[in-house]
Amino acid sequence: MVAGFALTDATRVADTAAIRARFGDRTPVLVETTLLRRRAAAKLGGLGDVSSWLFTGEALQQASAAPVALHRARRLAGAVVHDATCSIGTELAALRDSAARVVGSDIDPVRLAMAHHNLGDTVDLCRADALHPVTRNTTVVVDPARRRYGRRRFAPRDYQPGLDQLLEVYRDRDLVVKCAPGIDFEMVRRLGFDGEIEVTSYRGSVREACLWSGGLAEPGVRRRASILDRGEQITDAEPDDCPVRPAGRWIVDPDGAVVRAGLVRHYAARHGLWQLDPDIAYLSGDRLPPDLRGFEVLEQHRFQETWLRRALSALDCGSLEILVRGVEVNPDALRWRLRLRGSRSLAAVITRLGSGSAGTAMVFVCRPSR
Structure with missing residues (x-):
């Protein structure tokens, strides 16, 4: 074979x-x-044995990783769910063990046939256009195509089906829409969406944004970051009292889902941290919260390559992790120019503090906690 x-x-x-x-x-x-x-x-092993499944490259690429799909399925536990763009069936595989009942449909007969092969008789399937509902009193899940002929579609109206059309068709229904993580939140609001936007990360990578209509959202929550590795979720309903101070003992680079969801201040307040600059996502504190990776500050200085080279040489640095925000620096090119020859593994956090003419590029030489 x-x-x-x-x-x-x-x-x-x-x-x-x-x-x-x-x-x-x-x-x-x-x-x-x-x-x-x-x-x-x-990617999908957590959904069961997929060794005999049928795929297309585009369908597999757009499918959510198993931990992300299963997280969404847990939020829909006990519901009757209609996946109106079921494609080859990955979302249905995640839903079928937690939802009260699942129905799948797709306009593409080839992908629908693949879904039938992949799922057998465990779910009900039919051919239908997502913009012409074929179920009532169900929670509708849609994953509009964000690629065509191998090219990404960035504008929500250019999704297939378009996000504006989906929101209009299902305006009175419980609706869940998978979106690219880089989707413009303000544009989504301008299209009339008034529910919750959830950003999910897994293994240090932001995986997707998900729109939850008002009937499915937690009261008072408009934005949520879900960090699946740690089982941590944070929302904009939490306090965001976060001061701005000079660096303490530790610098923390928040998870990408927190940054993308605009919840840096909320995250800092939860963990007893503060911001180095009100417009930069790096946080600091004198104590490193449990289970978080941080960078212990050894030295700091206005960013100058000559100073950085001398400081790293004096610290016997041989490998350097470089984090950059707010400053035009190419980490790979900088690392090459530094020509490190020591034995220690260190990190350099390079960031701008202050805005306009008062802004200063700073570098913090640090020891990673792990």
Whole structure:
């Protein structure tokens, strides 16, 4: 079988030739399916055995990673859910064990056939256009396509279906919409959305934004950051009393979901931290909160490469993690110019403090907590 071939960069040509000798014209689709299944095992393994699933490259790329999909499914536990853009069925696989009932539909007959193959008879499936509802009294989940012919679509109206159309069609329904993490929050509000925007991260990477209509949102919550690795969630309903002070013993770089959701001050207030600058996301404190990675400040100075090189040499630095906000610095180019030869692993936090003519680029030489 094709799955028995390594299909690595080193063996791809020979493996493909051997597969072609046996399977002829079916070789391209067999090789692609095998490679997609291997990628899916890492991304979707938490949904169960996906080793026999059918995929397209675009569908697998847009599918949420299993921990993200399962997090959303937990928020919908006990509901009757209609996934109106079910594609190959990944969201349905996450929902079927927690929702009271799930229904899937898609306008694409090929992807719908893949979903039927992947899920069997465990869910109800039908062909339908997401803009023409086929269920009543269900919570509707949609994941509009954000790529066409391999190119990303950034404007919400250019999604397929368009976000403005979805919000209009389902304006009186409980609705969940998966979006790209970089979506313009203000534009979403201008389209009439008045529910909760949740930004989710996993393994240090911001994965997606998700719109929850008012009936599904927690009262008073308009923005939420969910950090799945730590099981931590923070919302704009929490206090945001956060002073601005000079650096203490530690500098903390908040999780990307917190930054993207605009909840840096709320996050700081929760963990007893403060901001170095009101417009920069780096936080500081004299105590590092439990389970957070931080950077212990060893030295600080106005950012100058000559000073930084001398300081790192005196500290026997051989490898350097470089974090930058608010200053035009290329970390890779800077690291190369510094030509470090020591034995210690350190970090440099480079940031702007102050605005306009009063702004100063500063560098903090630090020891990472881990």
